[in-house]
Amino acid sequence: MILVLRALGVGDLATAVPALRALRAGHPGEELVLAAPAWLGPLVELVGGVDRLLPTDDLGPPPWSGPPPEVAVNLHGRGPRSHRMLAGAGRLVAFRCPPAGHRDGPDWDDDEHEVDRWCRLLHWYGIPADRTDLALRRPPAGRLPAGVTVVHPGSKVEAKRWPADRFAALARRLADRGHRVVVTGSTGERELAAGVAAGAGLPRSAVLAGRTDLGELAALVAAARLVVSGDTGVGHLATAYRVPSVLLFGPVPPARWGPPADRPWHRVLWAPGEDCPAAPGVGTASGWAALPVDRVLAAVDEAEETVRV
CATH class of the missing domain: 3.40.50.2000 (Glycogen Phosphorylase B;)
Structure with a gap:
């Protein structure tokens, strides 16, 4: 299992779409689980490629209840709290954060665009990501008006x-x-x-x-x-x-x-x-x-x- 942490909001999930797609393409045979708020479920479905949503609202204890994931990917932040939350995973893909005991990964850049940040993180770990891959699936038209x-x-x-x-x-x-x-x-x-x-x-x-x-x-x-x-x-x-x-x-x-x-x-x-x-x-x-x-x-x-x- 590959567990991805992004326990934030709509814009945060939307800017992580290229990274999520890259993880899906790079690990086609693995279960891809996203730790994020449950209310984001409809939007997660429109991203595609995520096998399961693990409801997670804050940076508390590890979000898994069974065996830890083989790989945990921190698309949430720079640490140390988010890093420590994922510390039990077999391997952590994250930005370098010595206070959390994680000396692997690239350095954080405060001025970087949010899409580029997560694509760069995955590139550092050998997973190519396309920053232009931002499109979401189109949902059914439903009951609301079009053209407004x-x-x-x-x-x-x-x-x-x-x-x-x-x-x-x-x-x-x-x-x-x-x-x-x-x-x-x-x-x-x-x-x-x-x-x-x-x-x-x-x-x-x-x-x-x-x-x-x-x-x-x-x-x-x-x-x-x-x-x-x-x-x-x-x-x-x-x-x-x-x-x-x-x-x-x-x-x-x-x-x-x-x-x-x-x-x-x-x-x-x-x-x-x-x-x-x-x-x-x-x-x-x-x-x-x-x-x-x-x-x-x-x-x-x-x-x-x-x-x-």
């Missing part, structure tokens, strides 16, 4: 949220242009999504926050006309399905988490702000003031124009 413009104002990290009133103004102007706008989000973001929809003059039926599971959200994005979101999982779904998108980054630089630079239908706007004292090199939310609605609308036009050409 998805506006996703939320994020688990408050500093990553473009102001809600600007999302509302953007949604209103998109609707005035003929876009069928829906507002998505998690169950905890229903109030935020409802406020954005109300500010945009959209009907209550346009608020899908908390009304879709992860598989349905993926289907909605896969069939969408356009996605506008912050630096969060929905943006990574747009990348996976090659759906035109405008992604609003702030404070984390898009060089670490953004879509491939060679895809002009994904437009990235970055509002870095000032350096955050707690995390040098990462901006604060103050940069949002420099990102007006008109600039986002211009990026929408640019993204859509690339599709028409």
Whole structure:
């Protein structure tokens, strides 16, 4: 068995897809098990190649209950906690971390793109990985509409949220242009999504926050006309399905988490702000003031124009 640790969220799983595919191709006869949160199950199915999901929500005791895996792959972080969690495996594929007793593997690079990071790790261990292999399987259409413009104002990290009133103004102007706008989000973001929809003059039926599971959200994005979101999982779904998108980054630089630079239908706007004292090199939310609605609308036009050409 090959156990892969990635106990994080939607964007984290999406950026690990090339590495997961490389592990599948490199070990076709082995059982590939992913240790990740159970709620990611619908998305894991769309990755393909993973034989089993081992529900794992934190970096606690080893996630296996029987014999340890022959190989454990740490796609979660740099250690030491994640390394120690996997320490009982026969072999650990991970970044070098002497505090965890792991002196094998390449050195960590803070400034590396998340996709490149895990591909480089596997290359170091002799497993070739293709960083462009980001596509997810297309889910069934289901009950949700196709051809809509998805506006996703939320994020688990408050500093990553473009102001809600600007999302509302953007949604209103998109609707005035003929876009069928829906507002998505998690169950905890229903109030935020409802406020954005109300500010945009959209009907209550346009608020899908908390009304879709992860598989349905993926289907909605896969069939969408356009996605506008912050630096969060929905943006990574747009990348996976090659759906035109405008992604609003702030404070984390898009060089670490953004879509491939060679895809002009994904437009990235970055509002870095000032350096955050707690995390040098990462901006604060103050940069949002420099990102007006008109600039986002211009990026929408640019993204859509690339599709028409």
